[in-house]
Amino acid sequence: MxxxxxxxxxxxxxxxxxxxxxxxxxxxxxxxQSPQVMVISCSDSRVDPAQILDVAPGEIFVVRNVAAMVPPYETTPGNHGVSAAVEFAVQFLKVREIVVMGHGACGGCKAALTRDLHGNDPGEGGFVARWVSMLDEARDRVVDQHGSDGATAELEMELAAVRESLANLRTFPFVSEKERSGELTLHGAHFAIADGILRQLDEDSGTFTPAE
Structure with a gap:
């Protein structure tokens, strides 16, 4: 290392x-800078979007956080880092596309699925637990169908997180307005570390298929 x-x-x-x-x-x-695409991806050291997507500096605007999450639109007091980045990208850089890219073996999604960190104090996993609690409803749906452990459940949780972030993006008025007008397009994707395959979300069918 x-x-x-x-x-x-x-x-x-x-x-x-x-x-x-x-x-x-x-x-x-x-x-x-004048990137046309914003990529929201995980902080995980194994999934650098610039490397995976083979782009040069200045070509994509990137935000990385635990589990590649976008919180829902809100204006309550606090530090809204992801919301600020989305606002800057959409309203000031005028990006044309936003990609939410999840990945395999995601520790944040596993924490959301297992809830191992729930109840922990800040500094002992509490910050992570609070952040991934945005996935609680999606987690319940995954558990109902696939249980709370095993490779299938973990993958489904990762895919559900991408869908959840896309849904949350659409709660931002300036995002939904520009999507309706055709000025902005949203995409979902999932990169599998083990096989190196990027899968793209077809929102009409809800399925992820390998990029050709």
């Missing part, structure tokens, strides 16, 4: 290699 010192060594290689070779591009990026 990499240490901070290893990361700085990597930076030095980047600075003397890719940065120099693409200096003109970096100069352009310093003037601003």
């Amino acid at each position: 990499k240490s901070y010192t290893d990361l700085i060594d990597g930076y030095r290689r980047f600075r003397s290699g890719d940065w120099r070779e693409q200096r003109e591009r970096w100069a352009q990026l310093s003037d601003g």
